[in-house]
Amino acid sequence: DTGVSQDPRHKITKRGQNVTFRCDPISEHNRLYWYRQTLGQGPEFLTYFQNEAQLEKSRLLSDRFSAERPKGSFSTLEIQRTEQGDSAMYLCASSPQTSGNTDTQYFGPGTRLTVL
Amino acid sequence: QKEVEQNSGPLSVPEGAIASLNCTYSDRGSQSFFWYRQYSGKSPELIMFIYSNGDKEDGRFTAQLNKASQYVSLLIRDSQPSDSATYLCAVRGTGRRALTFGSGTRLQVQP
Numbered sequence: 001d002t003g004v005s006q007d008p009r010h011k012i013t014k015r016g017q018n019v020t021f022r023c024d025p026i027s028e029h030n031r032l033y034w035y036r037q038t039l040g041q042g043p044e045f046l047t048y049f050q051n052e053a054q055l056e057k058s059r060l061l062s063d064r065f066s067a068e069r070p071k072g073s074f075s076t077l078e079i080q081r082t083e084q085g086d087s088a089m090y091l092c093a094s095s096p097q098t099s100g101n102t103d104t105q106y107f108g109p110g111t112r113l114t115v116l
Numbered sequence: 117q118k119e120v121e122q123n124s125g126p127l128s129v130p131e132g133a134i135a136s137l138n139c140t141y142s143d144r145g146s147q148s149f150f151w152y153r154q155y156s157g158k159s160p161e162l163i164m165f166i167y168s169n170g171d172k173e174d175g176r177f178t179a180q181l182n183k184a185s186q187y188v189s190l191l192i193r194d195s196q197p198s199d200s201a202t203y204l205c206a207v208r209g210t211g212r213r214a215l216t217f218g219s220g221t222r223l224q225v226q227p
Contacts, residue, residue, distance in 0.1 A: 033214065042120075042204050042217025043160065056214055091159055102167065104150065105215060107159040 002026060004108030006092050012114045013082055020078045021111045025094030032075050033105060034067055035091040036060070043091055049075060050097070082115045089113075119143060120207050122218035130226050135192040137221050139205030142186070148208035149181055150215065151190045153201045160204055164190065195225045 005024045013019050025032050030051050035043035046065070048056040051072035061067075064082075069075040079086055089110045095103040121140045129135045137151075148167055152160035166172045166179040166188070178191040188207075192199055202220040209216055 031213065040124075040219065042206070042219050043215075045214035045216070048213050050213075056212065058214070089159075102148070103213075104162055104165050106162060107152075110159045 004092055004094050004106055006090075006108040006111050008111055009109060010112050010114075012116065014116050015082060015084060017082055018078065018080045019082060019113065020076055021090055021092075021113075022074060022076050023092030023094075023108060024074045025092070026096075026106060028096060029094035029106075030072065030097050031095045031103065031105075032069060033093040033095075034075070034077050035093065035107075037089045037091055037110075038087075046077070079113075082113075084115050087113055087115045118218070119209070119216045120205055120218040122203075122205050122221045124219055125222040126224045127221055128224045128226060129195050131195060131197060133195050133225075135195045135199065135223055135225070137190040137192075137203050137205075137223065139188045139190075139207075139218055140186055141188070141205075141207045141216075143207065143209040143216075144183075144186060145210035146183075146186075146207045147210075149179070149188045150206040150208075151177075151179060151188075152204040152206060152217075153199075154204055154220065155201045163203075192223075195223075197225045197227050199223060200225045 032049045034046040037043040049069040092108045093105040151163045180189045205218040206215040
């Protein structure tokens, strides 16, 4: 399978705990994105990496959230001191580097987080 | 005003009919437009993208873009029950890599 993969697929945690999610993009894609989706809404952008550089961050990405892509391959998203409002599907997407605005993003299966 | 607006539906069409899904956006400088399909409990799946005014066809799907009216649509011909899903419109805004999504339109194709 050469698609975007995410781990774990499901995570249940208690309020106040820290959680970390992993995303492995499609191998030749150097752009990686994190989104969050709640029920009945479209995905909301969190952050974007080109190779190892984090180039865009949403104001949704509070100081409890941090993302890394240390070697320009896989990425991790950590949420510290989780709150019930963090319960959502966390989606990772990747795209190849192309000229202009023509790159298309392909999503992984997502990690569903439930904060009790 | 939301950046990307879609009617939440549900839009119900009989099998074999044409389904028409619409989307408006607020950033006049947006250049790239995408349609994703999302089945319940699954992640979004790319259906089509369009960058230029006019129509773009791919099999049973046609994307239409009118930048002057800030309007994007998706037509699904010969709708099948398996097309029943939520369809998400996504727009790449001026100077950005991130996509802004609408809330999606739920399509129901009745057998």
